[in-house]
Amino acid sequence: MLLVDSTVWVDYFNGLRTPHTDYLDALLDQDLILVGDLILAEVLQGFREDADFDTARRALAKFQQVQMVTPALALQSARNHRLPRRRGVTVRKTIDSLIATWCIENGVPLLHNDRDFDAYEAHLGLRVLQPPQRI
Numbered sequence: 001m002l003l004v005d006s007t008v009w010v011d012y013f014n015g016l017r018t019p020h021t022d023y024l025d026a027l028l029d030q031d032l033i034l035v036g037d038l039i040l041a042e043v044l045q046g047f048r049e050d051a052d053f054d055t056a057r058r059a060l061a062k063f064q065q066v067q068m069v070t071p072a073l074a075l076q077s078a079r080n081h082r083l084p085r086r087r088g089v090t091v092r093k094t095i096d097s098l099i100a101t102w103c104i105e106n107g108v109p110l111l112h113n114d115r116d117f118d119a120y121e122a123h124l125g126l127r128v129l130q131p132p133q134r135i
Contacts, residue, residue, distance in 0.1 A: 001032040002129055003066075003103055005112035006042035013043070013056050019131035020113045027111075035060050036068040036102065038095055068102045077101040084119035091116045100126050 004024060012021045027033065040060060047053040081097040084090075091097055093116055100120035103110045109127040110117065120126035 001034060002027070002109045002111055003034045003036060003099070004039070005099060005110060005114060005117070006039045007113040008111055009039065009043045009060075010046060011113065013047075013052075013059075018113065020111060023129070023131035024111060033063045034066050034108065035063045036066050036099065038068050038098060040065070042095065066102075069098055073098065073101055073105060076105065080104070080120065080124055084123050087123060089119040089123070091119055096120075100124070103127065 008020045008024055011018055012024055043060065044053055044057060047056060077094075077097045077100075080101050081091055081094070096114065096116040097120075100110070100117055102108075104120065104124055104126055107127070109129045111129040111131075117126060117128065121128050
């Protein structure tokens with residue numbers, strides 16, 4: 001089971017070949033991929049054309065959908081956001097703090113391509129899936 005961040009989904013739907021999108025492509029039939037409600041909103045809001053929006057919406061609906069934010073998680077996210085900041089690391093987006101905290105609290109690894117998650121990995125134990133190194 002894993003959560004895929006919008007940074008990977010956006011590249012995937014845009015047809016970009018990156019180590020992260022290649023890894024996602026390899027995992028599509030092998031692992032249980034979760035789509036968080038926050039990530040669903042981030043991905044779908046980026047489509048300009050209705051047809052592209054509908055195609056992506058149908059594709060993401062095939063995966064298990066999860067609700068990510070509760071009042072308790074929001075509180076823990078605020079606590080988690082403050083720890084790296086006290087160590088001189090600024091996380092730019094609140095939504096990334098919520099996503100990272102959900103993964104930490106639920107023991108679910110994250111596939112992402114966003115440096116904001118690095119602080120959660122280094123300071124709070126966020127489990128991150130790294131694409132295999134190419135030889």
